[in-house]
Amino acid sequence: MSLPRNLRVGLALTVLVVGVAVLAEFWTPYPPLAIDVLHRLAPPSAAHWLGTDNFGRDVLSQLMAGAGTSLFVAVIAVAVGAGIGIPAGVVAAVGGGLVDTALMRLADLTFAFPALLTAVMITALRGPGAANAMLAIGIFNIPVFARLARGAVLSLLRRDFVLAARAVGVPWRGIAWRHLLPNAAPILLVQATIQFALAVLADAALSYLGLGAQPPQPSWGRMLAESQNYVWTDPLLPVLPGIAIVVAVLGLNLLGDGLRDRLDPKLRRGR
Helix, strand or coil: CCCCHHHHHHHHHHHHHHHHHHHHCCCCCCCCCCCCHHHCCCCCCCCCCCCECCCCCEHHHHHHHHHHHHHHHHHHHHHHHHHHHHHHHHHHHHHCHHHHHHHHHHHHHHHCCCHHHHHHHHHHHHCCCHHHHHHHHHHHHHHHHHHHHHHHHHHHCCCHHHHHHHHCCCCHHHHHHHHHHHHHHHHHHHHHHHHHHHHHHHHHHHHHCCCCCCCCCCCHHHHHHHHHHHCCCCCHHHHHHHHHHHHHHHHHHHHHHHHHHHHCHHHHHHC
């Protein structure tokens, strides 16, 4: 069976972004932090394929290094959200009653604070930085995964294989590990991909506001913030990090959409 088009395009764009981030760990055209004020705001040329910024730094090298920063923040943020949210959702669904109510109300309380507001509060306490951006985005992701895991597990609890496992005395921990999580994994994987895209976008927004990665660490959001004053003299300068963000977010969204089409039996039958 051929892969859906959105899955193929999303996978290609995602592999491109990840490949650039990995390559930047070993090679960039110039050191990303190297300053050359004599060639500041230079147009694209054979020496600097995408030109230089207001400090004379190579834009291509900055973009490549910024890919690694954005992806690292997104990976940690999604891992925090999934690592706490999924177990909480499973416990809420299996426990029911007061346990379910307490955990879901706590999730509602957490969900009431957007990632940006959470980042502002954390920054006020600990100062700005990439680690605090990861923490803020991760906290925002917890109720998303908790609600999704709870809904998926609730739909599985009355299935025959779960009832059979309970009838033969399998403890809830074993049922969750062997039956509930494997069957809920596809929908959780799709959501993780979508949250990954949102995390990249949130990291760019926080860095743009000065709450994320701090100088001199390369960051797409901070590149946008630093280049906005030169939009009339060098229009390409703010466009390039914007394109990088769009490519990364679009690729991850298409990947998540394609995975949903591929993994959801109802959608496959509808096609």
